Amino acid sequence: MVDNTRKAYWKSLxxxxxxxxxxxxxxxxxxxxxxxxxxxLTRRDFLAAAGFTFGSVALTGCNRAPxxxxxxxxxxxxxxxxxRATYYASTCGACSAGCGMLVKNRxxxxxxxxxxxxxxxxxxxxxxxxxxxVLGPYDSKRLQAPLLKSASAKWDAVDGEIVARLExxxxxxxxxxxxxxxxxxxxxxxxxxxxxxxxxxxxxVTYETLSMSxxxxxxxxxxxxxxxxxxxxxxxxxxxxxxxxxxxxxxxPVSFAAGWSAGRNADAPRFxxxxxxxxxxxxxxxxxxxxxxxxxxxxGLAMTHLASMLAHRAGAPFDSGSPAACxxxxxxxxxxxxxLWHARGKCLVACGSQDVDEQxxxxxxxxxLGSYGATIDVQxxxxxxxxxxxxxxxxxxxxxxxxxxxxxxxxxxxxxxVYDLPNGADLAQxxxxxxxxxxxxxxxxxxxxxxxxxxxxxHYLESWGDADAGDGTIAFRQPTMLPLxxxxxxxxxxxxxxxxxxxxxxxxxxTWASRGLKPAARRGATHGTLPSTMVLQWCAPTRSASAxxxxxxxxxxxxxxxxxxxxxxxxxxxxxPCSTGAARPTRxxxxxPIQYRRLFGTITPAFRSRRLRSLVWPPATSSASTPATPRAxxxxxxxxxxxxxxxxxxxSVTAGRRALASPTSVLNGSSEDRSWATTAxxxxxxxxx
Amino acid sequence: xxxxxxxxxxxxxxxxxxxxxxxLAARLGAFHLPGNNQGYSPEQPxxxxxxxxxxxxxxxxRxxxxxxxxxxxxxxxxxxxxxxxxxxxxxxxxxxxxEDERAKEEERKPNxxxxxELQKLYGALALDDEMKPTxxxxxxxxxxxxxxxxxxxxxxNHSAHVTANVACERCxxxxxxxxxxxxxxxxxxxxxxxxxxxxxxxGLAGRSVNASLDCGACHY
Ligand code: SF4
Numbered sequence: 001m002v003d004n005t006r007k008a009y010w011k012s013l014x015x016x017x018x019x020x021x022x023x024x025x026x027x028x029x030x031x032x033x034x035x036x037x038x039x040x041l042t043r044r045d046f047l048a049a050a051g052f053t054f055g056s057v058a059l060t061g062c063n064r065a066p067x068x069x070x071x072x073x074x075x076x077x078x079x080x081x082x083x084r085a086t087y088y089a090s091t092c093g094a095c096s097a098g099c100g101m102l103v104k105n106r107x108x109x110x111x112x113x114x115x116x117x118x119x120x121x122x123x124x125x126x127x128x129x130x131x132x133x134v135l136g137p138y139d140s141k142r143l144q145a146p147l148l149k150s151a152s153a154k155w156d157a158v159d160g161e162i163v164a165r166l167e168x169x170x171x172x173x174x175x176x177x178x179x180x181x182x183x184x185x186x187x188x189x190x191x192x193x194x195x196x197x198x199x200x201x202x203x204x205v206t207y208e209t210l211s212m213s214x215x216x217x218x219x220x221x222x223x224x225x226x227x228x229x230x231x232x233x234x235x236x237x238x239x240x241x242x243x244x245x246x247x248x249x250x251x252x253p254v255s256f257a258a259g260w261s262a263g264r265n266a267d268a269p270r271f272x273x274x275x276x277x278x279x280x281x282x283x284x285x286x287x288x289x290x291x292x293x294x295x296x297x298x299x300g301l302a303m304t305h306l307a308s309m310l311a312h313r314a315g316a317p318f319d320s321g322s323p324a325a326c327x328x329x330x331x332x333x334x335x336x337x338x339x340l341w342h343a344r345g346k347c348l349v350a351c352g353s354q355d356v357d358e359q360x361x362x363x364x365x366x367x368x369l370g371s372y373g374a375t376i377d378v379q380x381x382x383x384x385x386x387x388x389x390x391x392x393x394x395x396x397x398x399x400x401x402x403x404x405x406x407x408x409x410x411x412x413x414x415x416x417x418v419y420d421l422p423n424g425a426d427l428a429q430x431x432x433x434x435x436x437x438x439x440x441x442x443x444x445x446x447x448x449x450x451x452x453x454x455x456x457x458x459h460y461l462e463s464w465g466d467a468d469a470g471d472g473t474i475a476f477r478q479p480t481m482l483p484l485x486x487x488x489x490x491x492x493x494x495x496x497x498x499x500x501x502x503x504x505x506x507x508x509x510x511t512w513a514s515r516g517l518k519p520a521a522r523r524g525a526t527h528g529t530l531p532s533t534m535v536l537q538w539c540a541p542t543r544s545a546s547a548x549x550x551x552x553x554x555x556x557x558x559x560x561x562x563x564x565x566x567x568x569x570x571x572x573x574x575x576x577p578c579s580t581g582a583a584r585p586t587r588x589x590x591x592x593p594i595q596y597r598r599l600f601g602t603i604t605p606a607f608r609s610r611r612l613r614s615l616v617w618p619p620a621t622s623s624a625s626t627p628a629t630p631r632a633x634x635x636x637x638x639x640x641x642x643x644x645x646x647x648x649x650x651x652s653v654t655a656g657r658r659a660l661a662s663p664t665s666v667l668n669g670s671s672e673d674r675s676w677a678t679t680a681x682x683x684x685x686x687x688x689x
Numbered sequence: 690x691x692x693x694x695x696x697x698x699x700x701x702x703x704x705x706x707x708x709x710x711x712x713l714a715a716r717l718g719a720f721h722l723p724g725n726n727q728g729y730s731p732e733q734p735x736x737x738x739x740x741x742x743x744x745x746x747x748x749x750x751r752x753x754x755x756x757x758x759x760x761x762x763x764x765x766x767x768x769x770x771x772x773x774x775x776x777x778x779x780x781x782x783x784x785x786x787x788e789d790e791r792a793k794e795e796e797r798k799p800n801x802x803x804x805x806e807l808q809k810l811y812g813a814l815a816l817d818d819e820m821k822p823t824x825x826x827x828x829x830x831x832x833x834x835x836x837x838x839x840x841x842x843x844x845x846n847h848s849a850h851v852t853a854n855v856a857c858e859r860c861x862x863x864x865x866x867x868x869x870x871x872x873x874x875x876x877x878x879x880x881x882x883x884x885x886x887x888x889x890x891x892g893l894a895g896r897s898v899n900a901s902l903d904c905g906a907c908h909y
Contacts, residue, residue, distance in 0.1 A: 050702060068834070069832045070832075072768070073768075076767035082764050
């Protein structure tokens with residue numbers, strides 16, 4: 001029964017149609033109310049009429065597209081055809097790994113970077129940072145000219161003042177410091193050394209934001225040498241990463257990614273098993289077979305537990321003290337220890353921690369597993385370039401020196417310590433007190449703001465240079481575009497201030513000529529060999545008689561920098577069949593299924609089931625041959641040493657927790673570490689693998 | 690009251706209509722749908738004659754528009770390309786002859802003749818009439834006005850068409866008869882697609898072709 005006195009609403013279509021509820025009259029729902037109120041023209045009618053009348057005026061605008069100009073060259077450069085890209089082989093300078101790359105240049109501008117498949121270390125990969133670095137030259141924040149006391153100046157004026165100042169320092173035997181990131185370029189290294197060599201008291205200090213210092217120092221303790229070992233991820237069957245983002249940012253991500261993916265080939269008989277312990281999601285964790293979330297402070301604890309499990313299996317003495325309970329499921333860790341133990345000699349444990357104790361523990365685990373000599377190479381460490389071994393202690397020493405006011409001139413290249421360092425704010429206080437601060441930074445940043453002279457370096461895409469990729473590959477860097485602004489290569493700046501002005505290209509050539517490498521005399525000869533290194537590319541002079549017949553190969557920048565693409569045969573556009581059809585696929589292209597498959601394998605049902613089976617532990621069939629346990633006597637260092645540290649109350653395994661509590665604990669701990677290290681027990685122990 | 694209002698409004702509208710018709714009428718000859726530049730024939734900084742160069746002297750299009758076969762752009766020749774000939778040819782044949790005759794009559798050596806248009810070319814390269822660099826001259830490229838201009842949302846590749854034997858005049862008209870180049874076709878999408886359909890049916894230069902009709906072939 002419907003109550004007619006109140007407004008009723010229908011609740012179903014049947015109810016709506018049976019007529020019991022009065023529905024509003026359809027037509028009257030949206031009633032047109034004349035707005036003018038009277039007869040004749042309503043507001044809407046007026047607008048409609050006016051629209052037609054005046055709107056037609058707008059049609060007169062439909063006339064011509066705006067005038068476009070086509071401005072050709074005055075003098076046609078060879079090899080440049082508008083609309084066609086030129087490719088140059090060069091070397092990535094966005095981090096110290098020195099990956100090879102191909103630079104796509106159109107109309108004189110670098111527009112795209114891709115990995116160079118012929119580079120033996122990076123093997124055609126280019127990481128996200130490298131890819132993004134093509135935007136660097138076009139950054140609107142770049143300094144467009146040198147600054148003299150924060151005011152834009154001419155190079156002559158800046159040079160004049162700096163040279164006069166340096167002369168005074170040379171005369172008075174003053175102190176000069178050169179602060180830089182890790183220098184992987186042999187030429188840069190040589191130039192810094194020869195520049196600093198002109199002063200009585202000069203030192204080169206390096207540090208890196210993503211510091212590897214803890215790894216160096218851990219190896220100094222365990223192996224007696226400050227080295228950054230080489231890691232062979234392709235040879236490892238079980239990979240454990242403790243906060244080491246080796247596919248994303250750790251040490252040399254591109255070459256590690258290539259090695260890692262080579263060990264995870266769907267067609268190969270084996271497929272590595274990868275466990276990642278980390279506190280934040282990284283690319284590496286996302287790619288791992290098992291990702292174990294763990295607080296950064298508990299990393300050391302988990303490693304201690306893993307180490308003691310492995311030491312137990314190896315029958316090696318390891319006194320872990322009485323560490324706190326394992327922060328993760330002990331079964332998981334037991335299973336991992338089992339897997340590692342089964343695959344010993346084919347394991348790789350990587351640790352990205354900044355804590356030396358944790359790195360020592362990592363070395364210990366790797367040693368138990370026989371990784372040294374198998375997947376980790378300390379005999380041929382990552383780079384022969386001395387300055388790659390950046391040293392956090394030396395930076396702190398430098399800061400103390402600066403604070404005490406004993407430094408006369410400070411040169412800062414490629415780093416922003418005020419921003420990067422934990423005690424950068426103190427540095428910001430002391431920098432204005434240093435009499436001469438020269439910054440090579442490409443912008444006014446937190447550090448270079450305090451510089452007396454800003455001498456902006458070229459972007460690496462505009463410079464001559466070289467880089468040591470870390471595996472003995474020396475790769476050269478050539479300008480892929482003309483410098484956009486009034487910047488100057490740091491090599492040239494240093495040569496001028498040393499009193500021997502040279503062009504950057506000549507400086508690079510001189511480095512290699514002095515090591516016995518001559519520029520290729522013949523066009524097309526692009527590879528030369530040095531006694532212990534491989535030379536990837538060498539730019540031959542182009543102004544030869546055959547230049548005209550070789551149009552496509554010569555550089556657009558002949559007058560400025562006679563260089564050319566090292567070998568257009570191998571570096572020309574590679575076009576693998578690409579089913580996406582869109583952008584040109586390259587080996588770094590993750591969007592392209594072909595490339596993706598090459599890196600990560602095809603997922604077929606058979607493969608998937610094999611893969612799933614391999615993830616089950618223990619395996620259905622026990623491994624036929626278990627490698628021999630390393631003999632305790634062959635251990636290069638004493639476990640009791642390690643255990644002493646581990647068990648002492650102040651330096652318990654919760655070292656990681658300390659690190660969490662105070663970001664400078666690594667630095668604070670340094671003096672303790674060194675006093676401990678001065679026992680020099682390793683010097684008595686021969687290390688042979 | 691209301692009647693007066695309506696009268697006023699009608700008057701305003703009438704005036705508006707007359708005004709807009711007047712404006713439109715003047716422009717009616719140049720009226721085009723947006724984007725259609727058919728008939729566009731801008732005055733160029735130098736009165737370069739395609740009729741003379743391509744028509745009379747029979748210079749191949751690709752001598753100057755050297756990118757047509759290899760690049761997406763046909764390319765506007767650099768001034769250095771002009772100078773290949775105009776280092777020596779400094780004026781029209783007619784005026785050179787006339788000067789010769791006059792010199793013969795007046796029994797003197799003929800003066801060097803440089804046409805006013807070519808002077809602009811030499812000026813761009815900062816050269817004087819004797820082809821010597823002017824001491825304080827600054828070379829500045831010539832800013833030609835682009836005649837055929839496609840919108841940015843469409844990709845066109847000259848080399849794909851030229852290497853498939855599409856004749857230049859099929860899109861650009863009889864350039865060799867034009868004193869000043871004008872756009873002959875409307876370069877609209879319908880025009881492109883019609884041609885692609887036609888050549889797929891009847892072939893091109895005696896060969897069957899497969900001109901794409903995909904949206905993505907030009908718009909991506
Ligand atoms: S890892 Fe290689 S590609 Fe990535 S930034 Fe460093 S040098 Fe460049």
